[in-house]
Amino acid sequence: MISRLLRNRTIVQTISRTSTIRCLSTFEKHRTVFESLGLDKTNNKGVFDGEWKGSGDIVPSYNPVNNEIIAEVITGTPDDLNTAFEKLPAPKRGHVMLTMRNALVENLQPLGKLVSLEMGKILPEGIGEVQEYIDILEYALGLSRTMQGAIIPSERPGHAMLETWNPLGTVVAVYGWNCAIALITGNGTIWKPAPTTSLVSIAITRIIAKALKDHDMPTSLCALVTGGTDVGQSMVQDKRAHVLSFTGSTEVGRQVGKVVQGRFGKSILELGGNNAIIVTDDCDLDLAARAILFAAVGTAGQRCTTTRRLIVQETVYDTLVERLKKAYKQVKVGDPLDEGVLCGPLHTKQAVESYKKALEQVKAEGGEIITGGRVIEDGPLKNGNFVEPTMTRVRPDMNVVQHEAFTLDEAIAINNNVAQGLSSSIFTSNPSTIFKWIGPSGSDCGIINVNIPTNGAEIGGAFGGEKETGGGRESGSDSWKQYCRRGTCTINYSGALPLAQGINFG
Numbered sequence: 001m002i003s004r005l006l007r008n009r010t011i012v013q014t015i016s017r018t019s020t021i022r023c024l025s026t027f028e029k030h031r032t033v034f035e036s037l038g039l040d041k042t043n044n045k046g047v048f049d050g051e052w053k054g055s056g057d058i059v060p061s062y063n064p065v066n067n068e069i070i071a072e073v074i075t076g077t078p079d080d081l082n083t084a085f086e087k088l089p090a091p092k093r094g095h096v097m098l099t100m101r102n103a104l105v106e107n108l109q110p111l112g113k114l115v116s117l118e119m120g121k122i123l124p125e126g127i128g129e130v131q132e133y134i135d136i137l138e139y140a141l142g143l144s145r146t147m148q149g150a151i152i153p154s155e156r157p158g159h160a161m162l163e164t165w166n167p168l169g170t171v172v173a174v175y176g177w178n179c180a181i182a183l184i185t186g187n188g189t190i191w192k193p194a195p196t197t198s199l200v201s202i203a204i205t206r207i208i209a210k211a212l213k214d215h216d217m218p219t220s221l222c223a224l225v226t227g228g229t230d231v232g233q234s235m236v237q238d239k240r241a242h243v244l245s246f247t248g249s250t251e252v253g254r255q256v257g258k259v260v261q262g263r264f265g266k267s268i269l270e271l272g273g274n275n276a277i278i279v280t281d282d283c284d285l286d287l288a289a290r291a292i293l294f295a296a297v298g299t300a301g302q303r304c305t306t307t308r309r310l311i312v313q314e315t316v317y318d319t320l321v322e323r324l325k326k327a328y329k330q331v332k333v334g335d336p337l338d339e340g341v342l343c344g345p346l347h348t349k350q351a352v353e354s355y356k357k358a359l360e361q362v363k364a365e366g367g368e369i370i371t372g373g374r375v376i377e378d379g380p381l382k383n384g385n386f387v388e389p390t391m392t393r394v395r396p397d398m399n400v401v402q403h404e405a406f407t408l409d410e411a412i413a414i415n416n417n418v419a420q421g422l423s424s425s426i427f428t429s430n431p432s433t434i435f436k437w438i439g440p441s442g443s444d445c446g447i448i449n450v451n452i453p454t455n456g457a458e459i460g461g462a463f464g465g466e467k468e469t470g471g472g473r474e475s476g477s478d479s480w481k482q483y484c485r486r487g488t489c490t491i492n493y494s495g496a497l498p499l500a501q502g503i504n505f506g
Contacts, residue, residue, distance in 0.1 A: 026066075026068050026069075026070045027070055027071055032110075037110055037203040037206065039071060041071050042071065043074070044202055046201075046226030046227070047075075047076035047225050048202075048205050048220075048222075049225075050220035050223075053076075054080075054226075055077050056075035056076050056226075056227050057228075058072050058073070059195055060072050061196065061198055064119070064344070064346065066384050067384060070117065070199065071199060073199065075195070075198070075227040075228070076225040076227045077227060078233075080225050081234055081235065085240045092215055094184075096211060096212060097140045097183070097184060098137075099211040100180075101138055101141065103207045103210065104207060108134070111130045111200070111204070112128075112129070113126060113127075113337070114200055115127075115200055116337055118196070118197055120300065120336055120385065121299055122343070122344050123337050125336075133175065136176050136177055136180045136181075137180050139180070140181055143184055144184050156492075156494075156498045156499070157494060157496075158492065158494020158495070158496060159494065160491045160493065161489065161490050163486060164486070165485075165487075166186070166487065167185055167187045167484060168242035168243055168485050169187060169188070169240070170189070171189050171243040171245065171483055172189070172191075172241045172243065172245060173189040174247050175201070176204075177459075177475045178245045178475070178483075181475055181479065181483055185480055185484050187243070187483055188222075189221065189222050189223065190241070191222070191223070192224075192226070192227065192235055193224075193226060196348060198226045201226060202224070208222045209222060236256050236260060237259060237263070239263050241260075241265060242265060243482065244256070244260050244266070244267050245474065246271075247270045249271060250419070250420065253470055257470070267470075267472070268472035268473070268482060269469070269471065270304060270422075270465070270472055271422075272304075272420045272468060272469060273454075273465070274308050274309065274418045274420040275295075275305060275308055275423040275424060275445075276307070276308070276415045276418075276454075277291070277311070277424075277425045277427065277454060278312075278411045278412075278424075278427070278428075278437075279320060279426075279427050280316075280408075280427060281313040281315045282428055283429060284429065284451070285316060285320060287427065288320065288427040289324060292320075292324060292453065294453055294455070295425075295453030295456075296389070297328070297331055297342065297389045298455060300344055300387075302351065304423075305423040305447065305454050306454070307455070309418075321370065324370075324391055325370060325391070328390075328391060331343050331389050333376065333381070345385040345386045347385070349385055352385050355387050355390075359390065366394075367393055368393050369392050370393055371390065371391050372387075372388035372390030373388060373390045375387050408433055408437075411426075412442055415443055415444075415445075419467055420468050421446060421467040421468070421469050422464075422465030422469040423445055423446070423449070423454040423457070423465065425450070425451075425452060426449070427450075427451055438450070444466055445465055446473070459475055459476055462475070462476040462478075463475055464479075
């Protein structure tokens with residue numbers, strides 16, 4: 001079992017408006033990055049509804065490499081939502097997508113570096129996050145000319161039936177997956193980011209607002225309200241939020257879904273993963289080992305599609321474990337901006353505590369740590385949120401893998417026997433195994449991969465999961481329909497009034 005470094009939990013520490021920041025070496029060191037993105041040390045307003053403002057607490061953003069304060073953000077409050085909802089549909093949508101895309105390309109490097117500084121991702125992944133937004137904007141640009149309804153044969157002579165897809169109004173969006181699709185379907189958007197990533201959120205919003213302004217469109221179509229739980233709860237309860245997209249824990253997502261459903265809104269939920277990779281004895285073992293390392297250690301395990309569980313056939317188990325042990329020990333942990341670093345810090349101190357508790361639970365249940373398992377509290381990384389990449393053996397879940405050869409049906413059952421259903425993978429060269437895995441008796445996840453890891457989803461396919469992962473699909477395929485209201489239209493051009501089902505009413 002690869003112990004997943006649990007999903008980020010936000011830590012918000014408020015300080016008074018009169019406070020001074022004494023430790024801003026990160027800001028000074030990377031001043032050109034921050035200033036190129038319009039960010040300041042202390043006066044970053046965290047609400048945008050056409051104008052920049054903020055009436056809430058001042059919240060610092062921390063560098064997880066050393067837990068120094070990077071800069072301060074003046075956050076919003078529930079009252080700031082009253083002016084943030086924009087209901088106007090968006091004309092010239094494709095041109096706006098293109099402008100936004102070009103603006104992000106111009107700022108790819110500084111934005112990617114900011115992601116690394118504020119979140120702790122290694123620089124290639126930070127740049128990759130921005131590139132993914134660029135990709136989704138290109139996808140949305142193409143979608144702007146291809147969204148189609150349907151012509152439906154009418155049983156009544158002289159009648160035509162068709163479907164229409166129109167904007168719902170306002171989408172509480174996750175950037176950039178949901179934002180781009182929401183905009184291209186004509187909706188306004190509001191973004192409430194995690195309090196620990198406010199700087200990236202402000203920088204992105206500035207770029208988008210300029211793109212909208214260049215097209216003489218309301219810049220409030222892409223509103224931003226930073227803040228804490230009170231802002232999030234107000235969004236969930238607000239009837240003006242026609243679609244609410246939430247990414248987070250299953251526990252919180254369950255409550256979000258209930259509240260949104262209670263007011264007959266729409267929710268798109270992307271919750272817990274608990275993702276597994278099945279390794280068969282007929283696979284390319286080198287390929288599997290490389291994929292597992294990337295899927296389990298990439299982004300320090302802080303990704304919804306991170307691999308958490310391995311189900312390995314007995315005949316290749318020892319060989320694979322030895323390869324992974326060697327690979328894990330060679331992973332360089334350190335400052336995500338340093339060359340050669342493959343694993344940066346966890347995002348927050350609370351994430352470090354979650355890592356420690358997870359390993360304590362493994363040992364308490366009779367499992368063992370195969371490699372790793374240590375919080376790095378000495379040397380040059382001692383002030384940051386650094387931990388060792390870790391692999392564990394857990395007897396309650398993995399007994400069948402350790403002591404007997406499993407059948408494919410047993411492996412699929414283990415994969416499916418969890419409450420979550422986001423991403424899954426199998427490594428095999430057997431066509432029969434492949435087609436069973438992707439068929440009705442195979443994986444019950446929303447993402448079903450073969451000979452690739454559980455992470456790294458492409459934007460063209462519908463992204464999301466089943467069961468307690470929430471069932472939503474954020475982008476790709478025909479996911480755009482979630483952001484629209486469907487209309488079934490019947491047009492009578494006959495001059496008569498025939499009824500359906502052959503009814504004769506006088």
